[in-house]
Amino acid sequence: MSKKVYMYKRFERFWHWAQAALIFFLAFTGFEVHGSYRVLGFERAVVLHNYAGFTLITLIAFAIFWHFTTGEWRHYIPTTDKLREMMLYYFKGIFQGERKPVGKSQKVKLNPLQRLTYVGYKVAIVPLMVSTGVIYYYVAHGDIHLRSVKYIAIFHALGAFLLIAFTIIHVYMTTTGHSLTSHIKAMITGWDEVEDEDITE
Amino acid sequence: MSRKACFFASVLIFLTGAFTMLSAASVDHSKFAELNRNFSKPEELTSACLKCHNNAGTDIMKTNHWLWTRKTDKMPGKEGQMLEVGKKNIINNFCIAVASNEPRCTSCHIGYGWKDGNFDFTNQNKIDCIVCHDTTGTYEKFPTGAGYPADKDTVFPENQKLYKKPDYKFIAHNVGRPNRQTCGSCHFYGGGGNAVKHGALDKSLLDPAKEIDIHMSKDGGGMTCVDCHVADRHDIKGQLFSVSVENKDRLSCERCHTRNPHTQTLFVENQPDRTYDIFKNRLYMREKPEENFTSRVLDKHTERIACQSCHIKFYSTKHKTKVWWDWSKAGQKTPVGKPKVVKDQDGDPIYDGKKGEFRLAKNAVPEYYWFNGTVDHILVGDKIDPDKRPVQINRIAGECGGSDSKIWPFKVIRGKQMFDPENKTLVVPKLFGPKGSGAYWSDWDWTKSAEIGMKAAGVPYSGKFDWIETEMHWPLTHLVVSKENALSCNDCHSRNGRLAGLPACWIPGRDRSLVFDIFGILLIAGSFAGVTVHGALRYQAAKKRKED
Numbered sequence: 001m002s003k004k005v006y007m008y009k010r011f012e013r014f015w016h017w018a019q020a021a022l023i024f025f026l027a028f029t030g031f032e033v034h035g036s037y038r039v040l041g042f043e044r045a046v047v048l049h050n051y052a053g054f055t056l057i058t059l060i061a062f063a064i065f066w067h068f069t070t071g072e073w074r075h076y077i078p079t080t081d082k083l084r085e086m087m088l089y090y091f092k093g094i095f096q097g098e099r100k101p102v103g104k105s106q107k108v109k110l111n112p113l114q115r116l117t118y119v120g121y122k123v124a125i126v127p128l129m130v131s132t133g134v135i136y137y138y139v140a141h142g143d144i145h146l147r148s149v150k151y152i153a154i155f156h157a158l159g160a161f162l163l164i165a166f167t168i169i170h171v172y173m174t175t176t177g178h179s180l181t182s183h184i185k186a187m188i189t190g191w192d193e194v195e196d197e198d199i200t201e
Numbered sequence: 202m203s204r205k206a207c208f209f210a211s212v213l214i215f216l217t218g219a220f221t222m223l224s225a226a227s228v229d230h231s232k233f234a235e236l237n238r239n240f241s242k243p244e245e246l247t248s249a250c251l252k253c254h255n256n257a258g259t260d261i262m263k264t265n266h267w268l269w270t271r272k273t274d275k276m277p278g279k280e281g282q283m284l285e286v287g288k289k290n291i292i293n294n295f296c297i298a299v300a301s302n303e304p305r306c307t308s309c310h311i312g313y314g315w316k317d318g319n320f321d322f323t324n325q326n327k328i329d330c331i332v333c334h335d336t337t338g339t340y341e342k343f344p345t346g347a348g349y350p351a352d353k354d355t356v357f358p359e360n361q362k363l364y365k366k367p368d369y370k371f372i373a374h375n376v377g378r379p380n381r382q383t384c385g386s387c388h389f390y391g392g393g394g395n396a397v398k399h400g401a402l403d404k405s406l407l408d409p410a411k412e413i414d415i416h417m418s419k420d421g422g423g424m425t426c427v428d429c430h431v432a433d434r435h436d437i438k439g440q441l442f443s444v445s446v447e448n449k450d451r452l453s454c455e456r457c458h459t460r461n462p463h464t465q466t467l468f469v470e471n472q473p474d475r476t477y478d479i480f481k482n483r484l485y486m487r488e489k490p491e492e493n494f495t496s497r498v499l500d501k502h503t504e505r506i507a508c509q510s511c512h513i514k515f516y517s518t519k520h521k522t523k524v525w526w527d528w529s530k531a532g533q534k535t536p537v538g539k540p541k542v543v544k545d546q547d548g549d550p551i552y553d554g555k556k557g558e559f560r561l562a563k564n565a566v567p568e569y570y571w572f573n574g575t576v577d578h579i580l581v582g583d584k585i586d587p588d589k590r591p592v593q594i595n596r597i598a599g600e601c602g603g604s605d606s607k608i609w610p611f612k613v614i615r616g617k618q619m620f621d622p623e624n625k626t627l628v629v630p631k632l633f634g635p636k637g638s639g640a641y642w643s644d645w646d647w648t649k650s651a652e653i654g655m656k657a658a659g660v661p662y663s664g665k666f667d668w669i670e671t672e673m674h675w676p677l678t679h680l681v682v683s684k685e686n687a688l689s690c691n692d693c694h695s696r697n698g699r700l701a702g703l704p705a706c707w708i709p710g711r712d713r714s715l716v717f718d719i720f721g722i723l724l725i726a727g728s729f730a731g732v733t734v735h736g737a738l739r740y741q742a743a744k745k746r747k748e749d
């Protein structure tokens with residue numbers, strides 16, 4: 001049997017979707033700056049990219065505050081416990097209709113694989129994008145003087161590629177819940193379906 | 202006094218002040234006895250000028266307008282060696298060189314009688330004062346007169362134009378500061394005709410629209426040449442790098458516009474030269490631009506990019522300029538023995554039997570190079586490397602990140618000209634001269650023309666010649682337009698924009714790391730393929746489980 005629980009709080013959902021929208025917009029304007037296509041025009045793409053970037057940084061700052069004050073950050077503590085099983089599950093068990101080796105609950109929202117991925121996002125990709133982005137911004141118009149912005153640009157773009165790959169897999173993974181859309185519904189409404197056993201655990 | 206009266210009084214005082222400053226003539230030359238006589242020869246007028254302006258002669262003789270050279274010890278490859286470099290002894294790929302062609306070339310010299318290598322550069326009476334200081338617009342040098350005007354009314358056969366003997370007295374009574382016409386009478390017509398040479402200096406500057414030149418337009422700054430090209434004792438500031446070597450005595454936009462032109466207004470205070478007065482009276486009204494991200498970005502661009510690169514969108518905006526000159530094609534004649542001439546649909550020559558084949562450009566997109574203000578030139582007699590083609594007649598120095606290096610716009614003139622394959626030198630041909638002088642334009646014999654030209658230039662000649670392709674770089678700095686008509690970001694920040702191919706540190710939107718881009722694309726494609734396969738397998742498995 002499964003049961004509905006209030007999994008994602010209001011700020012968490014707002015943070016998630018706002019971040020998603022900003023990242024999509026940043027990718028769209030960013031790859032125009034990268035030179036991949038010409039839609040808005042270089043100048044407008046740069047200016048809008050800046051606004052979106054600083055909005056995202058603000059959001060991240062609030063999110064960090066929220067994670068620490070609510071203790072939610074503990075969900076992201078990486079663990080190797082059952083990590084193997086979780087990986088094996090996606091390669092094998094999922095095709096055989098098995099249950100996930102690690103359940104989901106309000107206390108343990110993330111499985112070991114998710115923890116690893118999201119911690120990677122939080123401590124590697126976000127700092128990479130924020131630092132290269134901010135440096136790039138001040139090189140363009142402010143007091144940071146570099147001979148060349150080359151490596152800043154390359155690593156900022158590398159982070160963008162990683163983020164897109166992350167997003168593709170992330171979106172696909174939402175289909176591995178109870179139903180194809182249950183994870184997405186949960187992130188919208190906050191209410192998720194979890195197994196009975198998991199709750200009592 | 203009432204408030205209203207006060208206001209009108211201050212307006213009156215202001216206007217009187219402004220008027221006094223603008224009408225600068227404190228001297229009426231027509232009142233001088235020295236100038237109230239008839240002059241039969243221009244030298245007589247010069248000598249009258251020098252009686253009062255008694256230092257002007259020595260001052261003039263130090264200038265490059267007089268010498269057609271500048272002293273330099275900074276010539277790339279010959280550093281430390283004191284050289285004299287200028288029009289007088291460099292080679293170009295228009296009419297090649299001055300030596301042996303003096304009377305034609307020197308019709309734009311500020312002197313009288315430089316007709317061969319024996320001109321006396323110390324004779325002050327040979328200075329042509331009025332070619333610069335005439336304000337009547339009636340003074341003209343004769344095109345083949347070695348700097349002299351016509352001594353009697355003469356029709357120049359080439360353009361059927363009548364050159365009148367100047368009224369020296371009238372001109373002398375009306376001398377003044379140089380104006381667009383006087384400067385333009387030579388500088389607009391370099392290379393043998395309007396707009397031929399520079400690409401950004403032509404007669405459109407006599408009265409340009411705002412979209413042609415913001416500074417000189419009546420609707421813009423209304424400035425004249427000498428508002429920027431200020432002079433110190435006849436030494437006029439600014440130099441052109443088709444003939445100059447060193448990064449000095451340059452004019453710069455920053456002098457007035459500051460180093461942060463997109464966020465600051467003009468300098469008007471503490472300018473120790475004449476531009477101060479001009480701007481104080483007329484141009485200091487420029488509004489302070491809005492300061493935002495974009496304007497600060499543009500200010501930052503000025504560290505690496507010359508103002509001209511964005512603010513000269515096209516060169517030769519109104520009149521066509523030559524961008525290709527192939528001397529090897531010269532020689533064709535009409536059945537009656539006249540030089541063959543072919544014109545394009547606008548009536549501009551694209552072939553001339555005397556000169557060869559031309560290509561003309563209008564509204565042309567400049568080429569962009571790094572430039573630090575130092576230029577290497579091929580001087581008459583210099584060895585070239587015929588294996589490196591096209592031969593670079595002048596080499597623009599500069600690189601990304603180099604000190605003083607900025608991206609500059611250039612007109613590049615390409616063509617084919619003679620060289621001596623044995624001595625490995627570019628040939629100075631004698632082009633102009635009467636029949637029998639060996640001049641190509643009269644005798645049509647390149648061998649003879651080369652022999653005589655090289656002899657006059659004092660360079661050994663093997664007797665053999667061949668044609669070689671050459672390139673010459675002309676930095677563009679006139680025909681500046683305002684931001685509305687300037688380049689936009691897209692013009693350079695694109696894969697195939699104006700700066701495609703320029704070795705630059707990194708231009709966002711143009712540059713990418715192919716390795717990282719391929720990695721990124723593979724990563725995205727791989728992720729997509731991965732989830733698709735995974736999803737398909739899940740679907741299959743689920744279907745199978747249902748059936749079971």
